[in-house]
Amino acid sequence: MSQSTTHSSITINELRKSYSKPKHGEQAYAVDGISFEVPKGQFVTLLGPSGCGKTTTLRCIAGLEQPDEGQIIMAGQTVFDGANKTQIRPEDRPIAMVPQSYGIWPHMTVLDNAAFPLRHGRHRKGQQNIKQRTLDMLDQVGLAPYADRWSTQLSGGQQQRLALARALLSEPEVLLLDEPLSNLDAKLRAKLRLELRAFQEQFGVTSVYVTHDQAEALALSDLVVVMNQGRIEQIDRPERLYQQPKSAFVADFIGSANLIPVHQTSTVSDGLVAQTDIGTFLCAGEGQATGASGQGGNVCIRPENVEVSATTVSRHNGAQHNEMQGRVIGAEFLGDRLELVIDVEGTKLTASTPAVLAVRPGDDVSIRVSPVNARYLAS
Numbered sequence: 539m540s541q542s543t544t545h546s547s548i549t550i551n552e553l554r555k556s557y558s559k560p561k562h563g564e565q566a567y568a569v570d571g572i573s574f575e576v577p578k579g580q581f582v583t584l585l586g587p588s589g590c591g592k593t594t595t596l597r598c599i600a601g602l603e604q605p606d607e608g609q610i611i612m613a614g615q616t617v618f619d620g621a622n623k624t625q626i627r628p629e630d631r632p633i634a635m636v637p638q639s640y641g642i643w644p645h646m647t648v649l650d651n652a653a654f655p656l657r658h659g660r661h662r663k664g665q666q667n668i669k670q671r672t673l674d675m676l677d678q679v680g681l682a683p684y685a686d687r688w689s690t691q692l693s694g695g696q697q698q699r700l701a702l703a704r705a706l707l708s709e710p711e712v713l714l715l716d717e718p719l720s721n722l723d724a725k726l727r728a729k730l731r732l733e734l735r736a737f738q739e740q741f742g743v744t745s746v747y748v749t750h751d752q753a754e755a756l757a758l759s760d761l762v763v764v765m766n767q768g769r770i771e772q773i774d775r776p777e778r779l780y781q782q783p784k785s786a787f788v789a790d791f792i793g794s795a796n797l798i799p800v801h802q803t804s805t806v807s808d809g810l811v812a813q814t815d816i817g818t819f820l821c822a823g824e825g826q827a828t829g830a831s832g833q834g835g836n837v838c839i840r841p842e843n844v845e846v847s848a849t850t851v852s853r854h855n856g857a858q859h860n861e862m863q864g865r866v867i868g869a870e871f872l873g874d875r876l877e878l879v880i881d882v883e884g885t886k887l888t889a890s891t892p893a894v895l896a897v898r899p900g901d902d903v904s905i906r907v908s909p910v911n912a913r914y915l916a917s
């Protein structure tokens with residue numbers, strides 16, 4: 539069990555939550571024994587497919603759900619402990635939450651919406667200059683000219699900024715955001731996610747963000763917690779998640795990946811050799827787990843790491859590790875890149891190559907994958 543440290547704003551230990559009573563002795567957990575830390579001042583994202591338990595985790599942190607087991611420690615204070623039934627009320631936790639629907643009240647002006655936590659929140663006593671402080675914050679998010687409008691007269695993006703301004707005004711220790719950009723169009727999402735990150739850095743507020751959009755998670759986060767069926771698959775920095783996924787699930791969920799089933803592995807001095815239907819791969823990337831010989835698993839190769847060249851002579855397959863012959867069966871021009879689907883002895887590989895490569899469907903090609911870009915994943 540990990541202990542809360544002064545560097546960590548939230549510590550979650552072995553958290554479990556189910557919504558249903560056990561049936562036939564079996565308990566289905568929406569959140570199934572997860573542990574992670576949110577370092578102070580950092581932006582941490584819970585990422586995973588629909589139904590994997592992201593919102594449930596966030597609501598447990600907020601105190602809106604009562605977990606079954608585990609501990610939640612926030613800024614040094616235990617706000618939930620399953621062992622002694624501690625459950626601090628949401629309004630007594632040092633948090634502000636931006637729900638998916640923004641939670642903006644239609645019957646109030648922009649200013650009144652934003653000022654709400656100062657007037658009615660945890661620290662309402664002794665608040666001074668509420669109007670001025672609220673106007674200053676609205677100014678920071680570009681909404682000062684709209685202060686006296688009804689909040690229903692704002693666009694989706696403006697409502698999102700209002701929800702953020704209101705959350706920040708309560709000066710939370712932790713900001714909780716549940717898919718706050720999901721109702722917006724793609725362009726506005728991309729713009730607002732940059733703004734969101736800039737605000738978060740400016741205010742230095744520890745943030746837990748929920749999304750099922752991997753691009754959003756990679757762009758925004760210091761740390762990403764990848765969830766699958768109530769459990770944690772991997773916790774890592776965005777670039778490491780992409781470059782060093784620990785499982786086929788993570789490799790497939792983050793970006794796109796060729797996953798080639800492995801029959802047998804053996805350890806060699808400079809990495810691991812994996813036998814597949816389409817040949818053998820030497821896997822020697824950074825952080826590549828090596829160990830005893832075994833069976834099963836996948837070789838993971840990112841499309842941009844499949845090196846393709848046009849061939850005129852046919853070579854024998856499997857002559858060398860990481861080299862093979864194939865035939866192009868699909869080619870899609872994407873402006874700067876060419877996305878190829880290549881058939882290698884019945885296995886389809888996707889390759890993302892420079893657009894200048896002159897190949898067409900039906901062409902025979904040679905494929906090479908550098909050992910540092912071939913990654914063996916046991917699970």
Ligand SMILES: Nc1ncnc2c1ncn2[C@@H]1O[C@H](COP(=O)(O)OP(=O)(O)OP(=O)(O)O)[C@@H](O)[C@H]1O
Nearest residue numbers: 557558568586587588589590591592593594595750
């Ligand atoms: N109030 C509830 N009552 C019963 N089951 C629930 C309730 N809320 C969530 N669940 C179930 O718990 C599991 C996790 O749900 P949760 O809302 O945490 O998923 P999520 O990762 O946020 O998904 P999404 O990306 O679709 O929002 C799902 O199987 C869901 O059906």
Ligand SMILES: [Mg+2]
Nearest residue numbers: 592593594748
């Ligand atoms: Mg959700």
